[in-house]
Amino acid sequence: MEMNGARIVIESLIKEGVDTVFGYPGGAIMNVYDELYKASGKLKHILAKHEQGAVHMADGYARSSGKVGVAFVTSGPGITNAVTGIATAYTDSVPLIVISGQVPTFAIGTDAFQEVDAVGITRPITKHNFLVKDVKDLAYIIKEAFYLAKSGRPGPVHIDLPKDVTVGKTKFNYPEKIELKTYKPTYKGNKRAIKRAAEAIIKAKRPVFYIGGGSVLSGAYQLVRELVKITQIPAVETLMARGVLRYDDPLLLGMVGMHGTYAANMAMNDADLIISLGARFDDRVTGKLDEFAKNADIVHIDIDPSQIGKVVETKYPIVGDVKLVLEEMLPLIVEKVDPKRYEEWRKILNRYKELYPLTYSDSDEVIKPQWVIEKTGEILPEDAIITTDVGQHQMWTAQFYPFTYPRQLITSGGLGTMGFGFPAALGAKKANPNRVVVNFSGDGSIMMNIQEVLTGYRYNLPVINIILNNNYLGMVRQWQTMFYEDRLSETDLSDVQPDFVKLAESMGGIGYRVSKKEDFVKALEDALNQNKVAFIDVQVDRREDVLPMVPPNSPLKNMLIFKEDK
Amino acid sequence: MKRIISVIVENEHGVLARVVNMFAARGYNITSLTVAPIPNSEFSRMTIMSEGDPKVFEQIVKQLYKLIPVYKVIESDDFIEKEMAMVKFPLKDVKDNLADIDAIARCYNGHISNVNDKNIVVSVVDRPDRIDNFLKAMQAKFKNLEIVRSGVSVIER
Ligand SMILES: Cc1ncc(C[n+]2csc(CCOP(=O)(O)OP(=O)(O)O)c2C)c(N)n1
Ligand SMILES: [Mg+2]
Numbered sequence: 001m002e003m004n005g006a007r008i009v010i011e012s013l014i015k016e017g018v019d020t021v022f023g024y025p026g027g028a029i030m031n032v033y034d035e036l037y038k039a040s041g042k043l044k045h046i047l048a049k050h051e052q053g054a055v056h057m058a059d060g061y062a063r064s065s066g067k068v069g070v071a072f073v074t075s076g077p078g079i080t081n082a083v084t085g086i087a088t089a090y091t092d093s094v095p096l097i098v099i100s101g102q103v104p105t106f107a108i109g110t111d112a113f114q115e116v117d118a119v120g121i122t123r124p125i126t127k128h129n130f131l132v133k134d135v136k137d138l139a140y141i142i143k144e145a146f147y148l149a150k151s152g153r154p155g156p157v158h159i160d161l162p163k164d165v166t167v168g169k170t171k172f173n174y175p176e177k178i179e180l181k182t183y184k185p186t187y188k189g190n191k192r193a194i195k196r197a198a199e200a201i202i203k204a205k206r207p208v209f210y211i212g213g214g215s216v217l218s219g220a221y222q223l224v225r226e227l228v229k230i231t232q233i234p235a236v237e238t239l240m241a242r243g244v245l246r247y248d249d250p251l252l253l254g255m256v257g258m259h260g261t262y263a264a265n266m267a268m269n270d271a272d273l274i275i276s277l278g279a280r281f282d283d284r285v286t287g288k289l290d291e292f293a294k295n296a297d298i299v300h301i302d303i304d305p306s307q308i309g310k311v312v313e314t315k316y317p318i319v320g321d322v323k324l325v326l327e328e329m330l331p332l333i334v335e336k337v338d339p340k341r342y343e344e345w346r347k348i349l350n351r352y353k354e355l356y357p358l359t360y361s362d363s364d365e366v367i368k369p370q371w372v373i374e375k376t377g378e379i380l381p382e383d384a385i386i387t388t389d390v391g392q393h394q395m396w397t398a399q400f401y402p403f404t405y406p407r408q409l410i411t412s413g414g415l416g417t418m419g420f421g422f423p424a425a426l427g428a429k430k431a432n433p434n435r436v437v438v439n440f441s442g443d444g445s446i447m448m449n450i451q452e453v454l455t456g457y458r459y460n461l462p463v464i465n466i467i468l469n470n471n472y473l474g475m476v477r478q479w480q481t482m483f484y485e486d487r488l489s490e491t492d493l494s495d496v497q498p499d500f501v502k503l504a505e506s507m508g509g510i511g512y513r514v515s516k517k518e519d520f521v522k523a524l525e526d527a528l529n530q531n532k533v534a535f536i537d538v539q540v541d542r543r544e545d546v547l548p549m550v551p552p553n554s555p556l557k558n559m560l561i562f563k564e565d566k
Numbered sequence: 567m568k569r570i571i572s573v574i575v576e577n578e579h580g581v582l583a584r585v586v587n588m589f590a591a592r593g594y595n596i597t598s599l600t601v602a603p604i605p606n607s608e609f610s611r612m613t614i615m616s617e618g619d620p621k622v623f624e625q626i627v628k629q630l631y632k633l634i635p636v637y638k639v640i641e642s643d644d645f646i647e648k649e650m651a652m653v654k655f656p657l658k659d660v661k662d663n664l665a666d667i668d669a670i671a672r673c674y675n676g677h678i679s680n681v682n683d684k685n686i687v688v689s690v691v692d693r694p695d696r697i698d699n700f701l702k703a704m705q706a707k708f709k710n711l712e713i714v715r716s717g718v719s720v721i722e723r
Contacts, residue, residue, distance in 0.1 A: 119580060124591050128634040131579055148634065182576055182637040306628035309621075 005135040006031035006166040009099065010039050012142040015174045018070050020044045020061065020430055022054040026074025027114060028101025031166035033072070046430065046459055049451035051078050053423040055085025055098060056449065060427030062094050063410045064385055066219070068149050069094070069427065074101045076114030079160075080121065084417060087125040089156040091414025092240065093217060095149040096156035097142075098122075104164035105133055118160045127155030135168035143175045152185030153304040154217060185303060189320030189328060197275075197299045197316040198332035204273035206345045207233050210256065213240030213413070214278015214302055216406040220323035224277060225249070227330060232339035234349050236264035238279050239413045243403035253349060254358060257285040258550050259395040262356035263349050265556040268293055270348070275299040278322045281311035282414075291555035301325050356548065356561050358399055367517055369393060369468040369540040373400040375517075376438065376466060379524055384436040385410065385428045389421035389445030392474040395546045397440045419448025425463040426456050436464075436528065443469040443493055446535075450503065456533035457508030464527045464534045470542045471497060478545050482560075483552075500537040509533035568597065569623055570645060570720055573612040576635040577603060584633050585612060594618060594626055598649075598717030609637060613719045615694075645720035651697045652679070652689045655708040660686065674700045694718050 003011065009032050013021065021043060025033045036045055048054035051073045058069030069089075073082045079100040089096045103112040119129045128148050130141050138161075145157040201207055215224050221244045228235050228251050235245060236256035245252040254261030256268055265287075268274060274296045279285070286292040292312065299316040300308045308317045318325055360370040373396055386401055387410040388394040394411055403409055410428055412420040425439040446467050456463060470477075471494040480488050501511030510532045512523035520538055527534035548559045575581045582601060589596050597615040604611050616626065623641075630639050660667070664678065667688060671677050674697070676690030690700055697715065705711055 120583070123580070123584060123587055133579070180634070183634050304632070306625065306632050310625060310628075 001172055002169050003172045004031070004035070004167055004169050005132075005138050005161070006035040008135070008138050008170075008172050009142065009161070009166070010035045010043055011172060012139055012174055013070060014039075014042055016068070016142075016146050018043065018068070020046060021070045021072055022046045022048055022057040022061070022427065023072030024048055024051050024054055024074065024078060025072070026078050026101060028075035028103060028163050029072055029078070029099075029161070029166075030101075031163065032099070032101070032161070046455065048423070048455050050449065051081035052085050052419065053449050053452045053455065055082045055096070056088065056420050056423035057427035057430070057452075057455075058096055058098075059085060059089045059094050059420075060387060060410055060424030061431045062089075062096060062427075063092075063424070064407055064428035065431040066407065067431070068146060069096045071096065071098045072100075073098065074114070075103055075118065076116050079118045080116060083121060083125065086122055086156050086158065088412050088415045088417045088420055090125045090127070092412065093154050093213065094156065095154040097145050097149055098156060098158045100158065100160050101166075102131070102160045102162040105162045106164065108162065119158070122158045125156075126158045127153075129158040129160065131160045132162065132165050135165050135170045138165065138170075139172060139174050143178050144180070147178045147180075148183070152183075186305070186319045187303070187321040187324050189301065189318040189325040191328065193316065193318045194325060194328050195332060197318060198329050200273055200297065200299060200316055201231070201233070201275060201333060202336050202338075205341070206271050207273040207275060207342065208267045208271045209233055209235035210238075210268065210274050210276045210279050211235055211241040211244050212238045212277060212279020214322045215241055215244045216278075218278065218303070218321045218323040220277070220326055221406045223323060223326040223330060227326060227333070230330075230334055230339070231337050231342075232346065233342055234267055234346060236260065236267055238282070238285060239398050239411065241279065241406070242398055243406045243408045246404050247402040253353065255398055257282070258287070258552075259399065259546050259548070260550075261353070261358055262548055262559055262561060263352035265550065265559060266352050267349050268296075269555070269557045271296045273297050273299065275301075277301055277326070278303070280307045286311065287550045287556040288553050360544070363541070364517070366541040367515065367520065367538060369470070369538075369544055370396050370400050371517070372466065372468060372520060372538055372540065373397055373440065375521065376524060377402040379521065380436055380438065384408075384438060385425075385432060387411065387421045387425040387428060387437065387439040389439070389441040389448075390416045390418045390475075391442045391445060392470070392478060392544070392546045393440050393442045393468040395475075396468070418445040422446060422463070422465055423449050423452050423455075425465070426452060426461045429461040429463050430459070439463060439465045441465050441467050442474060443467055443471060443497060444473045447498075453504060453507035453509045453533050460531070462531045462533055464524070464536065466524070466536045466538060467500060468540050469497070469537050470540050470544070472542060475546070481545070500535045504533065504535040507533075509535060511535045511537065513537045513539070515539040567619060568615065568617055569641075570613065570615050570647065570718060571627065571630075572640040572645075572720055573614060573630055573636060574604070574609050574638040574640070575612060576637060577608055577610050578635055581610070581635045582612070584635065585614075585630065588629055588633060589616070589626075592625070592629060594622065598715075600717040600719050613717070615718050640722065642722050644723045646723060647693050647718050647720050648691055649694045649697050649718045650689065650691045650716040651701065652687055652714045653701070653704050654685050654687045654712040655704075656710055657681065657684060657686055659708050659710055670700070670703060676700075
């Protein structure tokens with residue numbers, strides 16, 4: 001059947017099983033919105049209040065469901081507003097399709113109204129991008145875009161769609177399968193490499209599993225849990241991997257890296273074998289590189305070959321999907337492993353755990369932010385989805401929330417995008433209408449996409465924002481205190497706080513202001529029954545620091561553990 | 567360390583920009599770059615001369631493979647390397663015989679390509695290090711020398 005390009009977009013998305021698109025219209029993409037209208041509800045659309053919000057929503061939708069998130073934006077300012085959202089998804093390997101309008105092909109290059117070199121801008125922040133020049137290529141490109149977004153190491157794909165291409169007509173034929181000559185991700189690991197790695201694990205004296213986001217993306221968590229249980233080898237998690245092991249797994253040493261636990265970091269420091277399960281040795285994890293894991297050999301399982309050997313010398317490289325590799329590896333280990341072998345090692349690490357547990361000094365006068373997170377963990381159902389913004393509150397959430405399964409924590413790890421948490425929570429709620437979704441935010445971050453309260457109101461996406469309000473850009477303030485002799489340059493927000501209660505109410509939400517512990521519990525319980533976007537503005541101890549901490553460019557073992565007395 | 571790689575890429579919109587941007591974004595050098603379509607195929611061949619230690623090169627190759635339109639990256643210690651160079655100098659600067667200049671050019675697989683009332687153009691094709699020698703010889707002779715180098719192309723033996 002002959003169709004115009006705009007209709008082809010809609011029909012292709014339906015063929016891909018997409019049910020919801022997040023977006024914002026404008027001149028260059030109007031034809032697509034017209035066909036969306038005509039499709040009358042076959043494809044739902046969430047109109048955000050800002051393109052950045054729309055892309056973060058698609059991202060939260062994707063991360064929470066494992067599906068591909070889709071966003072529409074217009075040309076020029078539409079796509080430039082989307083850039084932060086795309087880059088956020090790219091650094092955390094989130095599968096997205098972003099379709100932007102573009103000026104007509106004949107106007108490209110003329111500095112036309114709302115023309116920007118969109119594919120030029122998104123090239124370094126997408127897995128791949130396309131400028132569609134002919135409507136005949138459109139269906140194939142959409143198919144290819146979906147395939148690229150979700151296969152191999154996932155990531156966002158951007159399609160730039162000139163207006164005349166949306167008008168042009170052709171026969172619609174959605175390809176069933178796709179085969180690309182130049183792109184063939186490796187899923188199955190090399191058998192011999194797997195065998196060698198398994199032997200290294202069995203022979204190691206002080207091995208540690210270093211669990212990363214790849215374990216989440218490949219859906220390997222059950223295998224990882226089994227592997228840990230059978231071998232009794234201790235494990236650490238990156239920020240992106242929180243929840244792969246249950247928080248109460250006795251072999252979980254906690255999060256690793258700058259704000260990781262002492263035991264987790266010492267395990268990496270003292271290990272003789274580090275087994276990366278889809279973790280990429282980020283600088284926030286390794287600390288000072290020259291002194292990282294000096295006595296350890298490395299096993300690195302990753303679907304992206306460019307991650308292996310990028311940061312650390314890798315003796316046992318395995319390119320492949322974590323899940324498929326573990327399926328091969330597990331039987332080889334089960335046969336021969338002797339969990340008693342690591343008993344001495346476990347004892348040492350447990351000593352570290354007891355010596356320096358994650359802790360804070362609670363108070364009855366002021367609310368400690370860590371208390372809020374722990375308390376929330378007690379109150380919420382186990383299947384609640386947690387998103388965060390970026391700052392101290394993000395690290396406290398990663399440290400203190402009791403995560404029980406992967407994809408439960410949705411946070412901007414790689415890019416560290418303030419303003420991510422709330423729209424991501426709305427997207428997650430759209431994908432999981434029956435689950436509680438809570439965003440832990442800060443008084444700085446929440447302002448960066450606060451306009452989306454209206455979106456939550458309009459589409460009935462009741463998510464709860466718990467604002468850990470320290471009246472500071474807290475994380476920057478902490479660094480100023482620690483490394484800049486407490487010169488608080490432009491981080492004190494105490495004179496510039498909005499009334500979050502009124503702010504929420506003005507856009508159809510509900511607000512609470514809390515400065516006593518009892519009131520917090522009441523507010524949260526009330527918010528859970530409200531079916532509205534909620535802000536709980538919790539006034540917390542202003543000067544609390546995120547601890548322990550590996551100071552920037554220090555070795556992992558040199559952690560600051562206690563607050564220095566001032 | 568100087569190294570040469572050949573990259574086979576799909577002929578599609580922006581592919582050159584993708585490759586070049588990747589080098590720029592990751593701080594890798596490009597010393598020279600040549601590109602042309604491979605006849606009767608949907609591919610082009612890019613030859614890139616770059617600098618860096620082996621670890622950097624390993625990353626360059628992996629990052630190239632990560633680009634979707636990259637089909638193949640060829641690294642070899644057994645390339646035949648060729649580069650073309652053209653030099654132009656004023657006729658009036660020629661002190662000795664034109665035949666001598668032609669003789670030098672022929673040592674480097676070249677010849678005098680053009681002579682008009684003002685200038686002489688000599689072109690040669692040879693290994694990059696030999697091109698360096700040729701240019702040194704010419705620079706010693708002619709102060710007023712315009713040089714164009716094509717960048718290196720390679721093929722495996
Ligand atoms: C878009 C963006 N701008 C700036 C930063 C730098 N930054 C990191 S944390 C932070 C402070 C965040 O303050 P707040 O949201 O109140 O969280 P807190 O640290 O106080 O918990 C800033 C400014 C960032 N990560 N993202
Ligand atoms: Mg704050």
